[in-house]
Amino acid sequence: MTAAQRWVLTLTSLAAFMIALDGTIVTTALTTIRKSLNTSVEALEWTVSAYILTFAVLMLTGSALGDRFGRRKVFVGGLTLFTAASAACGLSSTVAELIAARAVQGVGAAVIMPLAIAQLGAAFPPQERGRAMGVSAGIIGLATAGGPFVGGVVAQGLAWQWLFWVNVPVGVLVIAGVLLKMSETHQHPGQPQGPRARLDLVGVLLTTGGVLGLVWALVRGNDAGWLSPETLGAAAIGVVLTVAFVFWELRVPAPMVPMHFFTHRAFSAGNVASFTMTGAMYAQLYFLAQYYQTVLHYGPFGAGVRMMPFSATLLVFGPLSGRLADRLGERRLVSTGLAVQSLGLVAIALLADHHAAYLAMVPALVLSGAGVSTGIPPTQKAVVSAVQPHQIGQASGVFSMLRQFGALFGTAVSVAVFAASGSYASVQRFTDGFTAAISVGAALAAVGAVAALLLPRLRGTGPAGPAGPAGPAGSAGSAGSATTGSSGTSGSTEPSGREPIAAR
Structure with a gap:
């Protein structure tokens, strides 16, 4: 790994860490925020929904802006907006101010996340991409799963405003690092999208x-x-x-999203796997901390601590899965990961139905976490490797948007099933609803495991993948050149410039 690649990996991972953390960090602090701002539960819900709405809605636009005006330039703009909005969240004295600031945070996040994936994908050739995305996915997964724990610690030990203030110094450091250590990349001027193209x-x-x-x-x-x-x-x-x-x-x-992407098995199957995996994970995250507090009677901090067996696996198995994806291909790892995630969720549902103690649940938590962290890196690699180098930005925009849709879908469906099967009226009624909701997550993961079998098999790796002769990112050529090497692995293209071989 070159110095330029290490900087790209570090800076994009830090940026994505902030975004992922902010998606879940407020969940265990909502009660504290409600009391501090003296607001209703209905209004409080919008502190979460406002962020989710703008984040999901504008990801394709953020990706398109990066391809048109330069990924680094737009990435820095997104970071600046997110950092400023985080400060505004910390300064909020009314719930209306907090909701507005959270909406602006979501706009910044919608720019940052797809461009982080695009720049990371462009920085590494296919034979190294899995390892890099494994490290990044492990960090992002840790932020997502660890958000409730961090939120509980901060809300209970400091003040809820620090949930947002912590982003400010991190954001400033990442902006400085991007400006000093990352080169500008965008699509090649000769492609339908690029610096000379009109925005759609x-x-x-x-x-x-x-x-x-x-x-x-x-x-x-x-x-x-x-x-x-x-x-x-x-x-x-x-x-x-x-x-x-x-x-x-x-x-x-010059389309924002070339529709022929969806004719590629790797692209379509990878996005379906990501959608279901994320939906299953968010169903688990939404209800598990509540189970600890409602049924096992732990406080916010105690509930957050007991999420760690799940969270820790993301940091351990993510990088390992990324390295294995470069050697074994994506199909086996994604399907196995989703199957293991499903089994872990089934075990959690069965244990909860029998009112098991926390320690009895730890193996099931590790199992579900290991499944998620095994599946995330190769899924991401499969999607960005299914397209040619100048299309990575567009592919990452679609991938990020559908992943966020998966989170919303998994949460919404599991909540609806919980409401139909149980309630908060008693421990038994909550357990009934919890078991049904977690079973929904298990079913989603099982569907994803089947979809992952449609991913192409591993093919031999050629000497030059989608990054082409220009080499890894650091120069514009690595992300922007349409030049390709000889036919090779899942992301490689034929000299004629046809679509990636393994994606057909």
């Missing part, structure tokens, strides 16, 4: 409206009612605009 404004408007409608329905469905006019109307608008977006992208010369 119609595509931006259609995808923003479509995703907003779908996300709004998922976020509001459980509270407003799944058959309410609000939910059905939002879902209908989202579907119509999404279909219009697809038809528009099929005819526009």
